[in-house]
Amino acid sequence: MSEQVLDFIRESCDVQYFPDYKKEFPVFLEALKEAEGVLGSGLKFDAALLDQVPKLKIICNTSVGYDNLDIPLLKERGIMATNTPDVLNDTVADTIVALMLSAARRITELDQFVKTGGWSEHGFSQQQFGVDVHHKTLGIIGMGGIGSTLAKRAYFGFDMNIIYHNRSRNEEAETTYNATYCTMDELLEQSDFVCVMTPLTPQTEKMIGKRAFEKMKKTAIFVNAARGKVVDEAALIEALQSNEILAAGLDVFEQEPTDRNNPLLQMPNVVTLPHIGSATAETRTKMAQLGAENVVAGVTGGKLVTSIY
Numbered sequence: 001m002s003e004q005v006l007d008f009i010r011e012s013c014d015v016q017y018f019p020d021y022k023k024e025f026p027v028f029l030e031a032l033k034e035a036e037g038v039l040g041s042g043l044k045f046d047a048a049l050l051d052q053v054p055k056l057k058i059i060c061n062t063s064v065g066y067d068n069l070d071i072p073l074l075k076e077r078g079i080m081a082t083n084t085p086d087v088l089n090d091t092v093a094d095t096i097v098a099l100m101l102s103a104a105r106r107i108t109e110l111d112q113f114v115k116t117g118g119w120s121e122h123g124f125s126q127q128q129f130g131v132d133v134h135h136k137t138l139g140i141i142g143m144g145g146i147g148s149t150l151a152k153r154a155y156f157g158f159d160m161n162i163i164y165h166n167r168s169r170n171e172e173a174e175t176t177y178n179a180t181y182c183t184m185d186e187l188l189e190q191s192d193f194v195c196v197m198t199p200l201t202p203q204t205e206k207m208i209g210k211r212a213f214e215k216m217k218k219t220a221i222f223v224n225a226a227r228g229k230v231v232d233e234a235a236l237i238e239a240l241q242s243n244e245i246l247a248a249g250l251d252v253f254e255q256e257p258t259d260r261n262n263p264l265l266q267m268p269n270v271v272t273l274p275h276i277g278s279a280t281a282e283t284r285t286k287m288a289q290l291g292a293e294n295v296v297a298g299v300t301g302g303k304l305v306t307s308i309y
């Protein structure tokens, strides 16, 4: 949280700032017990925690995802909640394109090849060729804010054929990016790149499992920048080990940080990132500022900018 954003909140509220609340959780908890508003990301607000923070009026996530919040419980207790949609769409879509390109063109693997002296006067072998991204079929599961922004890049930048699956139709994406709505099975069977971009909910938890990987092409590249728990990670590992799919690009994991012994970290055809989808200086500042506007509004009785409900 930059000083500029903190100063904006300080104009209306007393602020206690914890750059790493997990490191000093007992002190943080004491402060939270007195707080009317909280701004940040990642902390799970369950009933046991809410019981300890009776003065809390508003929880402002500095993330678009709000799987850390039990919305029915917050509603029941009259606590407001906000998130930070849209301001991060371009940055997260850029991250997904980076994962698609890295996995398809084997960028991280070949980077290591060069840096460890593997590139000799004999050049490199045909076994190291990648596959094209352009003119392929991209399947987007979750054609929302980020999914649509990815479709824009893929359609206009890479001449890709866009297919998608949601619970409801996204007519704007159909008109603007020529996206075709299909069932989940059709998407899995037809896509060269399968990108999941849904929120984590009880309905989407482990939505991509063994059966889904079996449906995908053997040449498919799977990308997850949504939430790790949307995927059955054991099934993903098995699919990669048995060549059920070609490669994967992952910004998120079932457990974060992921275990150092996670087999995915040993696979050259898997590109990994530490959940940095929205993490550019510019976008994180926009997210913090939006969260700050929400927390000030919530505490002072103003109008929330991006209320979750």
Ligand SMILES: NC(=O)C1=CN([C@@H]2O[C@H](COP(=O)(O)OP(=O)(O)OC[C@H]3O[C@@H](n4cnc5c(N)ncnc54)[C@H](OP(=O)(O)O)[C@@H]3O)[C@@H](O)[C@H]2O)C=CC1
Residues within 6 Å of the ligand: 064, 065, 066, 085, 086, 088, 092, 141, 142, 143, 144, 145, 146, 147, 165, 166, 167, 168, 169, 197, 198, 199, 200, 201, 203, 204, 225, 226, 227, 251, 252, 275, 276, 277, 278, 279
């Ligand atoms: N890696 C990172 O750093 C980041 C990760 N994220 C993650 O990405 C998620 C999506 O963000 P954003 O695009 O802004 O969200 P949106 O709400 O704009 O889009 C979510 C999409 O998922 C679809 N969806 C929801 N539930 C289902 C379901 N059960 N089956 C199929 N489709 C479904 C929705 O369509 P419909 O309702 O019609 O089904 C909607 O199109 C966030 O919730 C967050 O978890 C976000 C930002 C950064």
Ligand SMILES: O=C(O)C(=O)CO
Residues within 6 Å of the ligand: 062, 063, 064, 065, 066, 088, 277, 278, 279
């Ligand atoms: O916004 C989110 O949901 C994230 O995961 C971090 O940007």
